[in-house]
Amino acid sequence: MILEPFPPALPYDFVFKLARDSHDLEGYHKLRREIFCEEQHVFETDDRDLFDESAMPIVCKSLIAGMEDTVVGVVRIDERSSGLWYGSRLGVSSGFRRLRxxxxxxxxxxxxxxxAALGALGAxxxxxxxxxxxxxxxxxxxxxxxxxxxxxxxRLHWQPLENIMLHGLPHVLMRADLNHYAAAKKVA
Structure with missing residues (x-):
């Protein structure tokens, strides 16, 4: 009898939070490099830019037995003028993109x-x-x-505004419909 190997067990519990300590920030930058440099080849060795100086890094971390484990998703936000915010560098680790x-x-x-049906961690x-x-x-x-x-x-209530080229790739400038996003009860 031949035994097939089991697929790796994936956690199904997660926390979304601002990256504040050195462990979270290290995981945040590591995952960004993996996605935007190594996987997508958008940047050569590092994807950091001037927005990183003022941006608020947000991470999604897996939880194992209720304890934070690995950074599996990233995004950053920054205010570019009074009340005008941008999100950028959204990415989810390849093993967690199809999590249902x-x-x-x-x-x-x-x-x-x-x-869960829309790509749980990215959403x-x-x-x-x-x-x-x-x-x-x-x-x-x-x-x-x-x-x-x-x-x-x-599908998450964003409207396309215009098609643009950014870093040599086609992008779409989009606006979130804020009626579908309640202000966070806690900023953490």
Missing amino acids: HISPGVAVRNLQPCY GLIYKAVSTACALGCHEFLATVQQQNARFFQ
């Missing part, structure tokens, strides 16, 4: 809805980004989204 099962506790713990990061900005006085939230991801954002 998440703990019901994720919505309760993070005080935000969960969208959760988007919600955390916009709701955090709303709690900090956002009146308009924009993002430049890689063209292949624009439909995903539209």
Whole structure:
């Protein structure tokens, strides 16, 4: 009898939060390099830019037995003028992009809805980004989204504004419909 190897077990519990300590920030930058430099080849060795100086980094971390483990998703937000916020560098670790099962506790713990059918972690990061900005006085939230991801954002109540080229790739400038994003009850 031949035994097939089991697929790796994936956690199904997560926390979305601002990256504040050195461990979270290290995981945040490491995952950004993996996605935007090594996987997508958008940048050569590092994707940091001048927006990183003022941006608020947000991470999604897996939870194992209730304890924070690995950074599996990232996004950053920054205010470019009074009330005008931008989100950028959204990414989810490749092993977690098609995740369809998440703990019901994720919505309760993070005080935000969960969208398991829509790409749970990416949608959760988007919600955390916009709701955090709303709690900090956002009146308009924009993002430049890689063209292949624009439909995903539209399903999450974003409107396309214009097609642009950014870093040599087609992107879409999009605006979040803030009526669908409640201000975060806590900014953490």
